Amino acid sequence: MSDILVRRDDDTIEIADLTSDEEKIVKAFKEHIALMLKDDWYITVKFAAVEEDYGMETEAKPEYRKAIITVDIAQIKDQWEYLNHFIRHELLHIIVWNFFDIAGTLAYKNTSKAMEKLEEQVIYLLEHMPLWDNLYKGDINK
Numbered sequence: 001m002s003d004i005l006v007r008r009d010d011d012t013i014e015i016a017d018l019t020s021d022e023e024k025i026v027k028a029f030k031e032h033i034a035l036m037l038k039d040d041w042y043i044t045v046k047f048a049a050v051e052e053d054y055g056m057e058t059e060a061k062p063e064y065r066k067a068i069i070t071v072d073i074a075q076i077k078d079q080w081e082y083l084n085h086f087i088r089h090e091l092l093h094i095i096v097w098n099f100f101d102i103a104g105t106l107a108y109k110n111t112s113k114a115m116e117k118l119e120e121q122v123i124y125l126l127e128h129m130p131l132w133d134n135l136y137k138g139d140i141n142k
């Protein structure tokens with residue numbers, strides 16, 4: 001299973017020091033990463049506040065196979081049953097990153113907003129594919 005770095009704000013934390021909620025989230029990330037990304041990626045899960053009400057936020061550098069996913073536990077806690085969807089959603093952002101990043105840069109200002117909307121729509125469709133029910137056996141509520 002792929003190894004990931006875990007941080008709380010800007011400090012690296014050892015797996016042994018995770019809270020039980022953090023541990024569940026990290027486990028679900030590892031299981032999804034194993035299904036969705038090649039093992040040459042360096043993924044960091046960072047527990048910190050995320051602005052607005054997204055719950056999670058991703059920043060990727062595909063050229064270095066690096067991505068940081070910020071997870072706001074306070075926001076996730078109200079929507080625990082959607083955790084797997086949130087994780088899929090953020091990992092899909094990594095996969096489509098270059099395409100929408102370049103398209104957004106090339107686009108005129110108002111087109112750039114439309115590209116963001118399109119990215120979210122594409123990811124929504126991928127995230128809700130029926131195949132996930134057969135593929136992913138992990139369950140956060142176990």
Ligand SMILES: [Zn+2]
Binds near residue numbers: 089120123
């Ligand atoms: Zn999104």
